[in-house]
Amino acid sequence: xxxxxxxxxxxxxxxxxxxxxxxxxxxxxxxxxxxxxxxxxxxxxxxxxxxxxxxxxxxxxxxxxxxxxxxxxxxxxxxxxxxxxxxxxxxxxxxxxxxxxxxxxxxxxxxxxxxxxxxxxxxxxxxxxxxxxxxxxxxxxxxxxxxxxxxxxxxxxxxxxxxxxxxxxxxxxxxxxxxxxxxxxxxxxxxxxxxxxxxxxxxxxxxxxxxxxxxxxxxxxxxxxxxxxxxxxxxxxxxxxxxxxxxxxxxxxxxxxxxxxxxxxxxxxxxxxxxxxxxxxxxxxxxxxxxxxxxxxxxxxxxxxxxxxxxxxxxxxxxxxxxxxxxxxxxxxxxxxxxxxxxxxxxxxxxxxxxxxxxxxxxxxxxxxxxxxxxxxxxxxxxxxxxxxxxxxxxxxxxxxxxxxxxxxxxxxxxxxx
Ligand SMILES: Nc1nc2c(c(=O)[nH]1)N[C@H]1C(S)=C(S)[C@@H](COP(=O)(O)OP(=O)(O)OC[C@H]3O[C@@H](n4cnc5c(N)ncnc54)[C@H](O)[C@@H]3O)O[C@H]1N2
Ligand code: MOO
Numbered sequence: 001x002x003x004x005x006x007x008x009x010x011x012x013x014x015x016x017x018x019x020x021x022x023x024x025x026x027x028x029x030x031x032x033x034x035x036x037x038x039x040x041x042x043x044x045x046x047x048x049x050x051x052x053x054x055x056x057x058x059x060x061x062x063x064x065x066x067x068x069x070x071x072x073x074x075x076x077x078x079x080x081x082x083x084x085x086x087x088x089x090x091x092x093x094x095x096x097x098x099x100x101x102x103x104x105x106x107x108x109x110x111x112x113x114x115x116x117x118x119x120x121x122x123x124x125x126x127x128x129x130x131x132x133x134x135x136x137x138x139x140x141x142x143x144x145x146x147x148x149x150x151x152x153x154x155x156x157x158x159x160x161x162x163x164x165x166x167x168x169x170x171x172x173x174x175x176x177x178x179x180x181x182x183x184x185x186x187x188x189x190x191x192x193x194x195x196x197x198x199x200x201x202x203x204x205x206x207x208x209x210x211x212x213x214x215x216x217x218x219x220x221x222x223x224x225x226x227x228x229x230x231x232x233x234x235x236x237x238x239x240x241x242x243x244x245x246x247x248x249x250x251x252x253x254x255x256x257x258x259x260x261x262x263x264x265x266x267x268x269x270x271x272x273x274x275x276x277x278x279x280x281x282x283x284x285x286x287x288x289x290x291x292x293x294x295x296x297x298x299x300x301x302x303x304x305x306x307x308x309x310x311x312x313x314x315x316x317x318x319x320x321x322x323x324x325x326x327x328x329x330x331x332x333x334x335x336x337x338x339x340x341x342x343x344x345x346x347x348x349x350x351x352x353x354x355x356x357x358x359x360x361x362x363x364x365x366x367x368x369x370x371x372x373x374x375x376x377x378x379x380x381x382x383x384x385x386x387x388x389x390x391x392x393x394x395x396x397x398x399x400x401x402x403x404x405x406x407x408x409x410x411x412x413x414x415x416x417x418x
Pocket of ligand 2: 292295
């Protein structure tokens with residue numbers, strides 16, 4: 001299987017809106033090609049590479065939806081009650097091809113095949129059963145409590161489209177259709193590196209001027225939680241142009257995406273852009289009207305997507321989630337657009353500078369009269385602060401033109417999923 005590829009890296013970038021930056025990042029992301037076959041039990045979270053058709057009808061035969069009695073409506077003429085002898089007993093898994101004789105009923109259980117000629121199942125609660133006879137007073141409807149062959153999925157019908165996350169319900173559907181293995185897209189190979197002389201790993205000592213590396217854990221755990229990612233963690237690179245360039249070049253040769261954090265803003269010690277230019281990268285996104293995270297670099301090194309996230313941890317988290325992740329999803333072959341934004345209402349006042357779309361960590365404990373969460377803003381928006389994001393239940397978005405958020409104002413919120 002070969003995926004359609006259309007990329008448009010290489011356009012120059014002034015300050016872009018978040019939506020424009022996201023679109024450019026997505027356009028620069030070439031979907032991984034090919035597929036591998038996986039047993040259903042190994043495929044959870046992976047991306048379907050091709051449509052799947054059902055090898056069996058679901059359900060495979062007409063069967064009873066209830067424990068009760070199979071009857072023929074033609075026997076229930078005039079006014080009830082009707083009295084019928086019970087001539088057969090049919091349990092789930094019964095392999096006999098049975099017919100229901102005229103003027104009789106069959107004891108039947110949930111999931112058992114409906115005998116030929118029967119056209120309704122009466123729940124056992126609705127009959128009186130004595131001495132091999134049943135009496136019923138209400139006429140059943142035609143087809144009542146019968147699950148028809150193929151009513152869920154017909155044999156040979158599409159059971160799953162390409163480009164979908166293989167969730168447990170989707171895998172269960174394939175199992176129900178008799179499909180044992182599924183073609184999935186190859187994992188997206190993602191390398192991460194943290195840049196900065198000031199970085200030290202937690203567990204090591206902290207020298208003067210050093211801080212602990214948060215972004216490695218942020219990105220590493222986020223990415224390793226995505227079943228369609230194959231992660232390589234390249235650790236920390238010092239602020240040395242030759243070392244950064246070498247690391248980027250090597251990482252790009254063996255990965256579909258390289259993600260760095262730090263070194264993308266304007267200082268002489270910010271070497272990512274120089275390294276990318278020296279490697280003849282095509283750069284699509286350089287500055288985004290987003291808060292936090294304005295200095296963001298996205299481009300391509302050959303077929304490899306490069307994402308240079310800002311070093312400040314809150315900025316790295318937001319730019320990854322809002323701009324890089326949709327591009328990675330495209331690389332993975334995912335065609336569904338997650339729509340996780342929900343309406344909420346501000347429970348705070350916030351006077352702000354206009355111009356950038358802002359992503360604000362929020363929590364809530366109350367809801368308004370129509371059930372929308374009443375948001376409490378956490379922190380002051382400092383892009384190096386991590387506590388507000390760690391305490392947040394979600395992220396609210398404030399439009400670029402808004403100069404003041406007032407209580408009661410409608411905002412969109414993206415709740416974090418547990
Ligand atoms: N003159 C200007 N200075 C800055 C600008 C600007 O436009 N002009 N933009 C500011 C903004 S906004 C941001 S965001 C940062 C982005 O900086 P860089 O991406 O170049 O990142 P660094 O300078 O390397 O680091 C910024 C900050 O984050 C800390 N950091 C870096 N990596 C990590 C990590 N892995 N874990 C934890 N913390 C990390 C680093 O120590 C710095 O404090 O630039 C502004 N400056
Ligand atoms: O874009 Mo930066 O993250 O605002 O400090």
